[in-house]
C-alpha cells in the first residue's frame with residue numbers, strides 16, 4: 001500500500017519544508033512575505049534560494065524555471081540548469097536569490113495584442129511566494145508573475161493577484177461595519193475539471209483531434225449518452241489505472257485531488273480537487289490540465305480537454321466553485337445562525353447579485369473562446385445567458401425582503417435585516433439546479449460557464465473584481481450612514497429589487513428561458529465576438545481601471561488577443577476540415593465507389609440478368625453526396641478567404657462566427673452522411689463509436 005500522506009506534496013517546497021530547511025530568522029522573514037505581503041529582502045532570498053536548490057537536487061532536479069502564465073492561457077517555462085562553471089573546468093550547482101526572485105525570459109513571442117510595441121520587447125518574471133515552488137520532471141518550477149518593464153501585466157496571474165487584493169480591501173471595509181477586524185479576506189476556488197479519455201492510437205489517426213482538439217466530422221454512433229448509463233458508472237480497468245496514476249502525480253504536486261467519477265457522456269470523466277485560495281487553485285488547475293494530458297500518454301491514452309470534442313454529446317466544463325473567507329476561517333457565504341450574521345451574509349449575497357447583473361457581459365467574456373462557444377447553450381451546458389440560481393429557501397427570503405412581505409406563512413412581521421426578526425436561513429432542501437450558469441450551492445457560488453480547456457485565471461479575476469467594485473459602493477454608502485441598521489435594510493431591499501431580474505430558479509436548458517430572459521433584458525451573447533464587442537465599454541474600463549486590476553492598455557491588448565485567438569483557432573479548423581475532406585473523406589468514398597462499381601460489373605459478367613439494385617442505390621447516394629461535399633468545400637474556401645480579408649480583428653472574428661461556421665456545419669453534415677454508407681474497411685478514420693467505446 002502506498003503511503004498517501006507521505007506522497008502528498010513530496011515534490012512541493014511548502015511551508016513544512018521551508019520550516020524544516022530554513023534558519024529560523026529566514027523562515028520568519030519569509031512568513032511575513034507570505035502572510036502580509038511584505039517585500040522579500042535579497043539576503044533572505046539568497047538563503048531561501050540556497051535551501052530550495054539543495055532540496056531540489058536531493059529530489060533529482062538539475063534545472064530550474066520561472067513558471068508563468070502568458071496570455072496564451074497555458075503555462076510557459078524556460079529551463080536553466082543549476083550548473084555554474086569553475087576556473088578548474090569543473091562545475092558547481094548554484095542558485096542565487098536574484099535568480100529566484102526575478103527572471104528575464106524573451107517575451108517577444110508571447111501574445112501581447114500589439115501593446116508590446118509601445119513597451120519594451122522584454123518582460124520579466126517575479127516570484128509569487130504565495131504559490132509554492134515544485135519539482136516537475138527534474139526541474140524546479142517557481143511560480144511567477146510576468147510583467148513588462150513598465151509594469152504592464154503580460155500574464156494572467158498579475159491581474160488575478162490585483163483583483164484578489166481589491167476584494168480583500170473592500171471586503172474588510174464591509175466587515176469593519178459589522179464590528180469585525182480581520183487581517184485578510186481571500187477568495188477560495190475549487191475547480192471541478194471535466195475531460196474525455198480516448199485511445200492514443202485511434203486519436204493519432206484523426207487529424208482533427210490532433211490539430212484542433214475536437215472532432216470536425218463524425219456520424220452519430222448507434223449509442224450515445226441517451227441511456228444515462230455512464231454517469232457515476234463503474235470505471236473500466238484502463239481508466240482505473242489512469243486515474244490512479246493521475247492521483248499519485250497530482251498528490252505529489254500537492255494538489256488535493258479528491259473526487260473522481262464518470263461523467264454523463266461515454267468516455268467523459270471528472271476530477272474535483274478540494275478548494276484552496278484562488279491564486280493557488282488557478283496555478284494548480286493549470287498544472288492539473290498538463291498532468292492529465294501527460295499521464296494519459298503514459299497509458300497509451302489521450303486526454304481531451306476541449307469543450308466540445310464530440311457533437312451531439314455533452315461538452316466539458318469546469319465548474320468554478322467560489323467563495324470568500326477571512327484569515328480567521330469565516331466563510332462569508334455561509335448563511336449564519338443568528339440574525340446579525342445573516343445580515344452580513346445577505347449583504348455579501350446582495351453584492352454578488354448586483355455584481356453579476358451589472359456585469360453579465362464581463363462574466364460571459366471571461367469564458368469566451370471558440371471551443372466554449374460550442375458548449376454554451378448546447379447539451380447540458382449553461383446557456384450563453386448569465387443568471388443566478390438561489391434555491392427555494394433563499395429565493396423566498398430575498399423575495400420577502402424585496403417586497404416587504406412576511407417571509408414564512410406563520411410569520412406576521414415584515415422582513416427586516418439586522419434586527420431580531422430574521423430567522424436563521426434553513427439549508428436548501430431542494431435539488432440543486434444543474435442548469436444554472438451561476439448557482440448558489442449552500443455556502444459558495446458555482447460559476448459553471450467556464451470551459452474545460454480555459455485557464456480559470458480570467459473568470460476569477462473578473463469575479464473578484466466585479467464583487468470588489470460593488471462592495472466598494474456599498475462600503476462608501478454605509479460608512480456614511482448615521483443609523484447603520486436602517487441604512488443596511490434599505491440598501492439590501494433596494495438592491496435586491498433593482499437586480500431581481502438576474503435571479504432565475506427555473507430550467508436554464510429550456511427554450512422558454514431564452515424568451516423570458518430577453519423579456520427581462522438579460523444579455524444573450526452567443527459568440528465570442530458578440531461578447532468581446534462589449535469588453536471595452538466605458539463601464540468595464542472604468543471598473544477594472546478604478547480598482548487597479550487592469551490598465552486601459554492591458555484591456556485593449558486583451559481585446560485584440562481574444563479576437564485573434566478565436567480567429568486563429570477557426571482558421572486552423574477550416575484548414576484541417578478541407579484537408580480531411582480532400583485527403584480522407586473523398587478518397588475513401590472513391591475507393592468504395594470503385595469497389596462497389598466493380599462488384600456490379602463482375603457480377604453482371606457472371607450473371608447477366610443480375611439487377612445490381614443495392615449497389616446502384618449506394619452508388620447513386622454516394623455520387624450525389626460527394627458532389628455536394630465537393631461544392632460545399634469550394635464554398636467553404638470562398639467564405640474562409642473572405643473572412644481572412646474582412647478587415648480588423650473584430651470584422652474577421654465576426655465573419656468567422658457568422659459566415660464561416662455555418663458553412664463548416666453544412667460541410668460536416670454532408671460528410672457525416674457519407675460515413676455510414678461506406679463499408680467498415682473503407683471508413684476514412686476511426687468513428688465516434690471507436691473513439692467513445694474502445695478505450
Ligand code: ADP
Pocket residue numbers: 188189190191192272273274275276321322323324331441443444
Ligand atoms: P458538488 O458540487 O459536486 O456537489 P461539493 O459541493 O462537495 O460537490 O464541492 C464541489 C467543489 O466545491 C469542491 O472542489 C469543493 O472543494 C469546492 N468547495 C467547497 N467549499 C468551497 C468554498 N468555500 N469555496 C470554494 N470552493 C469550495
Ligand code: MG
Pocket residue numbers: 192319446
Ligand atoms: Mg458541482
